[in-house]
Amino acid sequence: MRHLVLLRGAMGSGKSTFIKENKLEQFTLSADDIRLLFQTPVMTENGTYTINAKNDNKVWKFLFELLEERMKRGEFTVIDATHAKTEAISRYKQLAQSYRYRVSVVDFSNVSLEKLLEQNKLRPEYKHVPDHAIMNSYERMQTENVPKWVNVIKPHEFQEVMQFKPIDLSEWKRIHHIGDIHGCYTALMEYLNGGLKEDELYIFVGDLLDRGLENDKVLQFFIDIKDNQNVIILEGNHEHHIKTWSHDEECVSRVFENSTQPQLEQAGIDKKDVRQLYRRLRQLVYYTYGDKTVVVTHGGISKIPDNFMFLSTEQLIKGVGDYELDIDYAFENNEYSSKQVRGGIGNKLMLEWFSTVYQIHGHRNIFRLPVQAAKNSFNLEGQVEKGGHLRVVTLSKDGFDTHEIKNKVFKLNKGDIPAINEDELTIDNFLEYLQNHKYISEKQLGGNISSFNFTRKAFNDKVWDDINVKARGLFINTNTKEIVSRSYNKFFNVNERSFTKISALADNMKFPVTIYDKPNGYLGTVGYDSETDELVFTSKSELRGEHAEWVKEMFYKTFKLDTIQFIKDTLKNMNLALVFEVILVEKDPHIIEYNEDKLILLDMVKRDVHYGKVDYENLQLFGRQIGIEVKEKVSVIDNWTDFYKWYREITNDWSIEKEGFVIEDSSGFMTKIKLPYYNFWKQMRGIKDKIGRKHDHMIKGSSLYTPLHNKFFSWAKTKDKEYLKKSNIIQLRNDFLSEIN
Template sequence: MRTLLLFRGAPGCGKSTYIKEHNLEQYVLSADTLRLMCQSAQETPDGQMEISPQNDDVVWEMLFKLLEVRMSHGEFTVIDATNSKTVEMNCYKNLAKQYRYRMYVIDMTDLPIEECKRRNAQREWLKRVPEAAIDKMYARFATQKVPSGVTVLPSTTDVMSDLNYCPNDFNQWKKIHIIGDIHGCYTCLSEYLGEMKDDELYIFVGDYLDRGIENVEVFKFLCDVVNNNRKNVILLEGNHEHWLNKWGHDKPVQSEEFANYTRPQLFKAGIDKNTARKIYSRVGQCVYFEYDGKRYFVSHGGLSYLPYFLPFVSADQMIKGVGRYPDILTVAESWEKSMPDSYIQIFGHRNVQDVPIDMGHRCYNLEGKIEFGGYLRCVELEHGQPIKCVETKNDVFRKEEPKTETAVEMKTEFDNAELVSKMRQSKYVFEKRFGDISSFNFSREAFYKKHWDEVSTKARGLFINTKTNKIVARSYDKFFAVDERNETRIGNLQNTLKFPVTAYLKENGFLGIISYDAEQDGLFIASKSTPDGPFADMFRKILMDTTSDEDRKNLKEVAKENGSIIFEVIDPVNDAHIIEYKKPHIVLLDIIANDMNFSVMDYDDLKRVAEKCHLQIKEKVKTFENWSEFYPWYEEVMNENYLHHGFEHVEGFVLRDSNNFMFKLKLPYYKHWKFLRGVMQSVQKRGYYENTAKLFTAEDNLFYGWMREQREKDQESFCKKGIIQLRNEFYASQQKS
């Protein structure tokens, strides 16, 4: 489907007219347009205007950069240029080969030179060129040919019909098998296929490798298909083939799964990059066909409708699908509304809602989580028979996640002395010393560069007596938000999580830690990596104000017996964040054993501690027994209009599965006002915000304008206020107006 269309002809031959008549303007890269972007039209000595060629080095560099960006997404692209030089067309040809494009040239050089000059003379001055330039181009047309391997089309070509992807007639096949994502699960695939029949057609929707444990066997199957040129097999491209292609062309592979698991398997089996390139060269993006009176469209990702000119759809959308992972139901509904009853769509790739193969809406979903012990999903078509959905259970799959260089869960067992040594050696961990006690925390560089390993993820509010190598106090291991890491992407979470999963309300404050101080027989109190400093002092004061001597005595005993007691500290007076609170308070979050294994107290036991010590405990929102319970709730709370309990804004939720795997949800309201807090800080400091293009909504822009007005009225007062106070004042002003 990747198509590159060039014109070959002198100025005045009709290129622009052709483009306009065929509604191709939005797909065009034009050298003249870029010339005018670099420099406006210039006066000539004879009192006319012309497009200046003096920036052509920049123009052609820009054009090829833009072309490569479009090609990387598989976009249909038209080049509006004269293309009189073979060397220029070879540059396009090389890119077309690299990105697997079909390349066509519409030849307009058959227009007689006299007619071309006549048309040129009638053009507006800005587009007119000297006749000598036309003579030079026609001389090139005669001596410099279109490179071999490029399809040349006559100027009479109707590009919309000649280049369109029309449905194939597949009625000659006795039966058609459309086979879903395989993901390196060969045993299951071979169980379904059995003995492949020559009079039956087999269409594979892609994602052949990764995550499974039989990648080599699947790859050898693909080699057999390609090497024997099996005419009854069609291979489509899935998103995971991207990494196979990258590896085959010596490009950086950013997939941890492919780099650390699939590639070593292939390498060990003696599979080289040439073979990888050969396999990738065989895959297409879609297949569109007629069978038994119906039309079928098959791709990896799924479309919401078929346009009248299918090449207009980018390869990206064919492979990754329209919209986000959760949008498959909307895509299916759109297909039903926009396409006739005789049009059927079949795709794989995504299925976070656990829909059946027959989704309804004349759409069929072939993503069955085969690589996690699910099913190979297939659709079978046969003359005179209804569409048949087949699921084959996979029993050969990886029971444990592979170890990777950046695995979040700590797979390596360290004793405390070894961990201290490794943290001191890591450039992503910093140490603060308080006598014999040191606190270890991940660095800003680790945070911003997202360098997480088995050491940096442990270094979060971790206090160790480096003389005895005993843990004095500890917080959580670093955990991540949805879509922040590969394992927390919503499309992968279903397989990451071990149900049941429990959601807890995430308060909007800072963490405080209490542990037992054996030397003083008292409480060790810390926050923000230190037992000193303003945050530890705030925590200490609120603790003293909200608990009795007896409560604190009980806390000491709990800490002595169980480990570190973790609190969310809310101080709306000294440390207001995004969510508004009425008064300072602390919320009991968890009690964690003072060792390297992340071991937390059961919630019911935590409640008893809270009752005994008269503490507010974190809100347990809901427990989900399976993905079908979790996902609708996730969709509900991620709606921008969501209100917790129907009336209050909250930061989000922390979730923990039965293996103590934790992740967090930050809600749209919180993320939005956190962004606007940054805008506020810029206005307070400079009087303006530089990147106003990020102010997407009407409310964003109104709030920004209102803040600038407040600063002009009383800068000193405005600059003392926080985001909560300014938000409230802004809403009050909007109600008045």
């Protein structure tokens, strides 16, 4: 936190020992240590070695540069130097005021001269200083005073004074914790409903302005209430902009400069009032209320530290970890303890998780969690500025209550998901688009049939648009201008594209969503060509390639002649294509192990420019009619919170030996998830291939980030290169696991 501690004492007074005893090394900037960075000890005339002070101009310039970097982040910092002169302490004042730091001096000046001289002799030789230098420093401290703006403490008082302890707020009837407001005055007033109640406490978690449409009204409201005894305002990351504006400094935010600032200036907001408001802002509130302990920050923390004093203000404001971190889940994992309690049938001992420590924060919520985002963590970021909710948590003698106030005054921004105007597509212009598209390749396969697929460059460079996402497993008879077979539009993994980021899914997925198992084979399709009145078997952009021939072989092996005729009639009359997952244990092994060759019916897709498919119930019915396995529906999830919890659990579950899941929302939007087990062994397949080709020097050490990574890597390096090249990853995995177990 924003606290600067200056040690003041002559050489040999015990400052370095004090730092070690209080475990302050990582927080300390030492003038002597920096002197040693600039120059090693030099020999004196009597043959001993000492620290050279001739570089002190550079030393102190560098020390102050380091100090300012720390102050920018609001880090607790100790300066180890003599600070004998008043002016030596006063030179920190400007920085302290600029970065809103409190300054304390730990005073060692009462150590006697005799003890100083004695302790100097016990120091390492290179730290010895002449006796006259100690005498001069000692005498100076007796005559020069510490400036009055600095708090002076003795060494034995340090632990007590520097411990950030919770305050008791139990006298308040109710405590209101009000989330990010972002310039949404109407929603705030709706909650306050007439004003502040004198016997209730109001804690605002920060981000008062920006993005909303009523910034001037919000700022004036806080200027008016800033001195109220029942108001606490925390500093959010957006408060930095009102600081720079009120001090006529350069603004680094386009949102503030282009939107917020004009509102404030048009309203005639006094910058002096804003500076006074900014000085009132706190970094956190840490309090007790009855049997509950509560910490309130803007950004959210992952655990209650032993001493908040040592946590940087930047982490309190911006939050611990990246913006994408689920801080509520982290807090829950780190703060919960377990105890044995009796209960259940037979009054048996059971394990129960408990905690009386709670967190309340704003700032980030890309996973769109509810207000009570975890057992003991409340999230007050509700996208109020986008027409979401102003979030509030209240605490009274009856416990916590959560509140959400819908904001009705906002500007709607266009979403991230690209719009596709299907109505503009006909088979004629669709074919023209395909044949002239920079990132689509056409392969003429004979019999007037061409396959269209997105190019390798589109895949590698992630260049996608409304047309080339359709060019996947797409086969067209260019003579009859008929789609003879097609698979899915290209769809992407979660977090692979902007519109499949978790935050985008939270905003745009339509519930309920259906989760399907994703088998681990390859895609094959069976379509129909009216020109020849024949079924069309395809895979990997081919009609007669090896994988397409395997599809045909498996198809005729699986179905009897009367069933095949039924399938053909269905595809012909209903204008459909069948999409299969093709599992071939020996011919085409992948990552997941299967016991037998089989076709799994994934979908029945319309052979039309407008993508569509048969619903799952009719897909199952058709599967029963032809006697084939249909993809498994894993679950249906009704809301975002349940979906996110499911997503969080399965993406951290290494025990699921599957490729992953396909997610389809109620509007037809699709995305997919690959699971940890699959991802790991896919990576190991690449590693075994490199070792087999004697390219193991190309394997980056950073890619081997778990013990299992390194164990497999070490094991594979001991194996014959031909064995590695000829063996698939399933065989290698089984051999590896049998040898290490």
